[in-house]
Amino acid sequence: MYKNPETKELKKLIEMSYVLDGNYNTMNVHKLDKFYDDRGIVVRPDYRGYGIALEFFKARRLICKEHGVTMTGAWMTAHGTQKSAQRDGWETVVTVDRDEFAKQMGVTYEPYSPTSIKYMLARIQI
Template sequence: MSQTPRVWRKFTVKSKDGELKLRIQDMPSDRLDDLNDIFLKYFVTEETSHKAADEDPEVVGEIIGASMTIVVKKDDPEEDMNFTDKKTKTKEVAALFAIIDILFSKYDVMKDLNLDSFLDDRGVVINPKYRGLGIAQMFFNVRRQICHNLGIPLTGAWMTSAGSQKAAARDGWETVFEIPYEEFGKEAGVVFEDVPPSCKFMTAKPLSI
């Protein structure tokens, strides 16, 4: 028998279409296609690094949002984060890999803060129809709840957009490292458009429940 997905948070927001009752829960195994749809349609097309690399996928689908994380431990086999050396089929993907490599080389939270475990980010996306309702902040808050439940001392993420930076700051996240986008763009050989002054790595401690 499959385990019922855990519901982390139920909450209500008010939109122009009226009151919405929402919940944040673990992904049901039968909704993987919906998860892929929202990440490909909105995250890949709008996230700063993907935009700078000129990627333009065409995928249809609609879902409210998703937050992807992974638990990283000090003794885990070291993840191969060198994307530049990987074989690519297009120059856009190669440009994206180069951008990611540069960004990931700038800061290592596990080493800097001497952590044994960490709740790492793999992306947050909200369907544009439902933005401005505080859902991203709720996602970030639930990550802190997950840290509390799993006994993980810290969570964090590269916040590449003004929206994510503001949502995280409202939830009490702190900036531990940042790089000006002008400097980042020169190093990556790309032009970042519609971005905040800097790209920030922000962290937060577990909720005190």
């Protein structure tokens, strides 16, 4: 999927995403032929609180609907995206303890980050 990441930080981020992805296989669990997945939603800190994440979720639903995809998912690692996803009707299917994951991966998180990382799914009405 990723070709020759140039920095050790990017290599670690990719490794972390593969480890998280091993926690849940949406295609198998829900017996799907197609599914849209990504690494979450990111909004610049100085633009947070304006509903931008909700707009991203709306756009994502429209793209899924246009392509006949009935479910989409992402790992949500920030308070704002977790709350916005909940407001948009996403459901949490996996919760990973932040501190345990950090220890496993040999990384640290900022103290203000959520205590859990959530894999969340949205069902799309076609």
